[in-house]
Amino acid sequence: MTQQKPGKSQLSLSNGRHYLAIPGPSVMPDRVLQAMHRAAPNIYTGDLIDLTHSIVPDLKAIAGTRHDVAMYIANGHGAWEAAVSNTLSRGDKVLVLATGRFAIGWAEMARMMGVECDIIDFGKRDTIDLNRVEDALRADSAQAYKAVLAVQVDTSTSVRNDISALRGALDAARHPALLMVDCIACLGCDAFEMDAWGVDVMVTGCQKGLMTPPGMSFVFFNDKADAARETARNVSHYWDWRPRVNPEEYYMFFDGTAPTHHLYGLREALDMIAEEGLDNVLTRHKVLAQAVWAAFETWAQTGPIELNIQEAALRSHAVTSVRIGSPSGTALRDWMSQQAGVTLGIGLGMAPPGDPAWHGFFRVGHMGHVNAHMVLGTLATLEAGLLALDIPHAPGGVAAAAKVVASSGAA
Ligand SMILES: *Cc1c(COP(=O)(O)O)cnc(C)c1O
Numbered sequence: 001m002t003q004q005k006p007g008k009s010q011l012s013l014s015n016g017r018h019y020l021a022i023p024g025p026s027v028m029p030d031r032v033l034q035a036m037h038r039a040a041p042n043i044y045t046g047d048l049i050d051l052t053h054s055i056v057p058d059l060k061a062i063a064g065t066r067h068d069v070a071m072y073i074a075n076g077h078g079a080w081e082a083a084v085s086n087t088l089s090r091g092d093k094v095l096v097l098a099t100g101r102f103a104i105g106w107a108e109m110a111r112m113m114g115v116e117c118d119i120i121d122f123g124k125r126d127t128i129d130l131n132r133v134e135d136a137l138r139a140d141s142a143q144a145y146k147a148v149l150a151v152q153v154d155t156s157t158s159v160r161n162d163i164s165a166l167r168g169a170l171d172a173a174r175h176p177a178l179l180m181v182d183c184i185a186c187l188g189c190d191a192f193e194m195d196a197w198g199v200d201v202m203v204t205g206c207q208k209g210l211m212t213p214p215g216m217s218f219v220f221f222n223d224k225a226d227a228a229r230e231t232a233r234n235v236s237h238y239w240d241w242r243p244r245v246n247p248e249e250y251y252m253f254f255d256g257t258a259p260t261h262h263l264y265g266l267r268e269a270l271d272m273i274a275e276e277g278l279d280n281v282l283t284r285h286k287v288l289a290q291a292v293w294a295a296f297e298t299w300a301q302t303g304p305i306e307l308n309i310q311e312a313a314l315r316s317h318a319v320t321s322v323r324i325g326s327p328s329g330t331a332l333r334d335w336m337s338q339q340a341g342v343t344l345g346i347g348l349g350m351a352p353p354g355d356p357a358w359h360g361f362f363r364v365g366h367m368g369h370v371n372a373h374m375v376l377g378t379l380a381t382l383e384a385g386l387l388a389l390d391i392p393h394a395p396g397g398v399a400a401a402a403k404v405v406a407s408s409g410a411a
Pocket residue numbers: 024075076077078102151153154155182183184185186205214
């Protein structure tokens with residue numbers, strides 16, 4: 001999509017630092033960019049080798065696991081393929097739980113690899129219905145499902161699924177399938193506990209909560225998943241997770257040249273998370289998400305604006321999907337970027353591209369390197385856009401958000 005710049009004679013208030021409020025890639029901290037700004041390092045000996053090893057335990061701590069993590073030079077789609085490659089074979093069957101676009105995307109990838117995917121689609125505005133999952137698993141009396149694939153936060157709908165409760169449904173059905181979870185949108189934003197919640201495989205990427213430019217992704221797996229690797233016939237040399245978690249030589253971490261500068265950037269991002277403390281990082285995301293919801297709930301009191309997920313307990317702290325009716329969604333996004341220097345996310349997967357309804361949605365990313373002024377600034381700019389475009393709304397959204405921030409206890 002081209003961003004049209006207003007002509008010289010037209011007033012625009014967009015000059016200044018452009019703000020990317022989309023659900024990934026997220027805002028890159030200057031510290032991360034500066035850490036990457038260096039000459040090419042030695043890849044045989046020296047700092048980079050120690051730095052790479054130091055990243056592993058820090059990633060595991062954020063994921064809440066004592067098990068293994070394999071790192072890939074890939075985006076999230078690469079981590080999806082790695083997870084399927086190491087655990088499944090052509091002809092295997094899996095159960096996919098869809099609460100938006102991303103579980104479907106993972107299933108499409110698995111299908112291309114010969115895996116049979118039964119998809120239960122819970123729609124675009126709701127969480128996983130655990131009773132239906134339990135029923136489907138009980139009905140699989142031959143226990144043909146090798147894995148259950150789910151997404152913790154679907155970035156298109158902004159629903160947050162309860163992964164611990166999902167584990168409970170597998171256990172209640174006494175089903176041995178692997179539980180494989182996509183945390184690409186929300187690791188480091190919404191709480192996640194791989195071991196405590198009984199997750200066997202978790203995939204994530206570096207460019208959302210982990211604040212690093214796109215290009216690295218991670219697959220966490222436990223012993224049960226590694227046992228599946230023993231028999232998986234989809235595993236290829238490049239995607240094999242085993243050498244990556246136990247590299248005899250440095251190059252085996254990445255099956256080739258390491259992503260040198262990404263590693264420096266990621267190291268800095270992990271330091272930033274450690275300095276703030278993961279609990280504080282998660283609380284910051286929670287409060288800022290509540291400020292976003294307060295603004296939209298206020299505006300929504302009259303007119304077409306609606307939060308896509310009605311129940312607050314089911315909303316992600318990383319991203320918010322909004323319904324506003326066509327063509328206001330696109331009009332507001334265009335106004336924000338051309339007149340005010342803020343880019344909002346498109347309404348991914350809510351309506352087919354080409355359908356006029358496609359223009360009735362947008363998303364606000366509030367993941368990673370975001371603070372109160374960035375979120376309040378985005379919301380105040382949104383309110384200006386609603387006024388400028390005459391989109392009906394109740395007043396007071398920004399004040400409601402400010403109240404959340406003011407009463408958060410931040411001192
Ligand atoms: C962003 C995202 C992906 C895709 O990641 P890419 O890096 O774009 O391949 C997959 N799943 C979820 C939940 C995401 O948010």
